[in-house]
Amino acid sequence: MIVPEPDRAHIRKAVADRGxxxxxxxxxxxxxxxxVTVVVDGDSGVTLDDLATLSTDLDAVAEQWGGPDxxxxxxxxxxxxxxxxxxxxxxxxxxxxxxxxxFVDGVDGxxxxxxxxxxxxxxxxxxxxxxxxxxxxxxxxxxxVARAVIRVEFRPAPEDELALLSEAANPRxxxxxxxxx
Numbered sequence: 001m002i003v004p005e006p007d008r009a010h011i012r013k014a015v016a017d018r019g020x021x022x023x024x025x026x027x028x029x030x031x032x033x034x035x036v037t038v039v040v041d042g043d044s045g046v047t048l049d050d051l052a053t054l055s056t057d058l059d060a061v062a063e064q065w066g067g068p069d070x071x072x073x074x075x076x077x078x079x080x081x082x083x084x085x086x087x088x089x090x091x092x093x094x095x096x097x098x099x100x101x102x103f104v105d106g107v108d109g110x111x112x113x114x115x116x117x118x119x120x121x122x123x124x125x126x127x128x129x130x131x132x133x134x135x136x137x138x139x140x141x142x143x144x145v146a147r148a149v150i151r152v153e154f155r156p157a158p159e160d161e162l163a164l165l166s167e168a169a170n171p172r173x174x175x176x177x178x179x180x181x
Contacts, residue, residue, distance in 0.1 A: 002027045002034050002072065007061050014057050015040050018050060021089070023079055034072045036062065039079055043093060046078040085148040088120040094150055096157060096165060101127075102147040109140060114157065116165035128164045137164040 003011070008025065015022045015038070024039040038058065040046055055076040066072035085091050085099065094115045103109045109127075116126030116137070123142045128135060 002029055002036055002065055007064070010061055011038060011058060014054060018042075018054060019044075020046060020050065020054075032071075034066055034070060035075070036065065036072060037075045037077060039077055041079045041089075041093070043089075045093075051076050051078065081150050081152060083149075085145075085150070088118060088123070088142065091115060091118045091125050091142065091148075092120070096162065098151045098153055098157070099148045100151050101145060104144055104146045107144045109138075109144070110136070112151065114161045114165065117167055126165065126167055128161045130161075135161065135164065137167075139167070 003025065011025065012022050020040045020042040022038065023041045024037075026035070026037040026039065028035040038054070040050075040054065042050075055074075058076065059074070062072065062074040065074075079090075083090075085094055095118070096115065098112060098114050100112055101109060102111075110129035110131070113127035113129035116128055118125045119139075124139045125142060126137060127140050128137045130136075
């Protein structure tokens with residue numbers, strides 16, 4: 001372990017003090033230069049200024065790791081757009097974004113959809129997908145999604161898709177098989 005427990009607590013507090021969440025603390029001690037990466041995320045996103053400030057704040061702590069003959073590379077970063085949506089909070093933060101999807105074996109679903117409302121308690125997300133010339137809005141259980149990654153778009157989302165993201169504004173049009181309603 002490169003980062004001692006008291007320093008881990010300091011990192012968690014510094015991240016929380018900025019209104020962010022610590023997603024991961026990665027340590028790699030396999031080479032001659034050790035690597036420590038602090039991965040953060042937040043409901044409002046993470047700016048470069050957030051990362052720079054946090055890095056500066058944690059630099060004094062990081063200076064204590066390693067030693068004279070063991071360099072430590074320290075990095076503070078965000079999850080990145082290519083990180084898979086793994087926890088309900090990731091789905092909540094991806095609302096309105098288009099995602100590429102893979103479902104667990106035995107479950108069929110759209111390969112691409114736009115993330116709508118999330119019911120964290122039920123573990124269900126609303127997805128809007130295109131099928132031929134039409135659209136479909138359906139509730140999908142998160143445990144039926146094997147992998148979902150945000151798809152980078154270079155133009156605004158179509159208004160007709162955005163209009164279907166909320167179930168409250170639109171009646172349920174499709175429910176993924178096996179969902180308990």
